[in-house]
Amino acid sequence: MIIGIDGNEANQKNRVGVGQFAFNVIRELEKLDKINRYFIYLANEPLLDLPRARTNWEYLIFGPTHLWTQIALPARLFLQKEKLDVFYCPSHYAPRFSPVPTVVSIMDLWHHRHPEQFAKKDLYQLINWEKYSVKNASRIVTISEFSKSEIMKYYKLPADKITVAYPGLDERYKDIKIQRYKVKQIEEKFKICGDYILYLGTLQPKKNLVGLIQALNILISQYPDILLVISGKRGWLYEEIFQKVKELKLEEKVIFTDFVDEAEKPYLMAGAKCFVLPSFYEGFGIPVAEAMSLGVPAAISNTSSLPEVGGEAGFYFDPEKPEEIAQTLIKVIKLSPSDRERVAKAGKEQSNKFSWEKCAGQVLKSIKSVKPARQDLPAGQRLALSGRPGEAGGSESL
Numbered sequence: 001m002i003i004g005i006d007g008n009e010a011n012q013k014n015r016v017g018v019g020q021f022a023f024n025v026i027r028e029l030e031k032l033d034k035i036n037r038y039f040i041y042l043a044n045e046p047l048l049d050l051p052r053a054r055t056n057w058e059y060l061i062f063g064p065t066h067l068w069t070q071i072a073l074p075a076r077l078f079l080q081k082e083k084l085d086v087f088y089c090p091s092h093y094a095p096r097f098s099p100v101p102t103v104v105s106i107m108d109l110w111h112h113r114h115p116e117q118f119a120k121k122d123l124y125q126l127i128n129w130e131k132y133s134v135k136n137a138s139r140i141v142t143i144s145e146f147s148k149s150e151i152m153k154y155y156k157l158p159a160d161k162i163t164v165a166y167p168g169l170d171e172r173y174k175d176i177k178i179q180r181y182k183v184k185q186i187e188e189k190f191k192i193c194g195d196y197i198l199y200l201g202t203l204q205p206k207k208n209l210v211g212l213i214q215a216l217n218i219l220i221s222q223y224p225d226i227l228l229v230i231s232g233k234r235g236w237l238y239e240e241i242f243q244k245v246k247e248l249k250l251e252e253k254v255i256f257t258d259f260v261d262e263a264e265k266p267y268l269m270a271g272a273k274c275f276v277l278p279s280f281y282e283g284f285g286i287p288v289a290e291a292m293s294l295g296v297p298a299a300i301s302n303t304s305s306l307p308e309v310g311g312e313a314g315f316y317f318d319p320e321k322p323e324e325i326a327q328t329l330i331k332v333i334k335l336s337p338s339d340r341e342r343v344a345k346a347g348k349e350q351s352n353k354f355s356w357e358k359c360a361g362q363v364l365k366s367i368k369s370v371k372p373a374r375q376d377l378p379a380g381q382r383l384a385l386s387g388r389p390g391e392a393g394g395s396e397s398l
Helices: 018-032 068-079 120-136 145-155 171-175 180-189 209-219 239-247 265-270 286-293 306-313 322-333 337-351 356-368 379-386
Strands: 002-006 037-042 057-061 086-089 102-106 139-142 162-164 196-200 227-231 254-258 274-277 298-301 315-317
Touching: 002 068, 018 037, 018 102, 018 356, 086 356, 102 120, 102 356, 120 145, 139 145, 139 356, 145 162, 162 356, 171 286, 180 265, 196 209, 196 265, 209 227, 209 239, 209 322, 227 265, 265 286, 274 286, 274 322, 286 298, 286 306, 286 337, 298 306, 298 322, 306 315, 306 337, 315 322
Parallel strands: 002 037, 002 086, 037 057, 086 102, 102 139, 139 162, 196 227, 196 274, 227 254, 274 298, 298 315
Antiparallel strands: none
16 A cells, blocks of 8 residues: 555654654554555654654655645645555645645644534634544544544444554653652753643643642642643743732642653653643643653543543542542652552553554554545556566656
């Protein structure tokens, strides 16, 4: 097969969410599949940590960058001499008017549940481009059984058209030997003095950080020395988070680190008394599995996909109730050394269920299940269009 992939979400320096998913799937596909031929389409030169070009793995860089998915990419797919069998898009946006059968990944549908939390322009683009992508996709890949149920509900799709590919963990979380001096260095860098609870993710309304700050205000009545570390870049409608900290006079109890580099994340997590994810809604929740892999207890919402991620190892609460969040955090903080060891073991076992290799395998299975665009062509014409060196059609990409 000749497979095309939109690599732009993966081609970012500070990857979160869909960028993290796209990068790891692309990296694992390159390792996993040495038989099929891949073209990775980019608007800019590939970053150094993307797989290196090789036989059967080629990057095509072109513009214009404005409306790239809707204009530049479809034009390239139409004009390209080497015709694709299938095109895979790791994000919600497939190329407009594509001549190639497409597989699309959908992370979650929060924007359908709470459209008021998005700017009108962004919401229009997200819903309309996504709707077009889903309607025209041959298959959909999503990241949890919960997200699959959401897609079936909102788009009226049959279950057998949607594949669940659970995200994985970076290998550093499985192999890392946590060294206390590195944990100490990270704590000093971010001016963390004492025990802390860690949140890691984008600052946006669905993460329920206002509720978490309210819970902290309750928690410090019993544990006055505890700190809350909030790590992650500012997304949208984040102003209320900072306002709530000031309103409750918790400036000395809440530390905002902004975006944390991937190399520093494991040490910041390893030093925490508890990892917390109070989200109202998650498509998956990779940081939960990352924290558990390091033996850190995870206090998480009992909603959406999070029970799939935490399994029996998680400590659950209703995200709508700050008092319940606080009580769950107290339960974790009060764990005896032996109970904490038991929880750490259960968390590591749960995290071992998720890997990027398995995820990429499910994506590849979905790609292979699509009827290739060139399947109905005569054998000689298919050979000519393949463009492999030494065969009719030559080796040029364009």
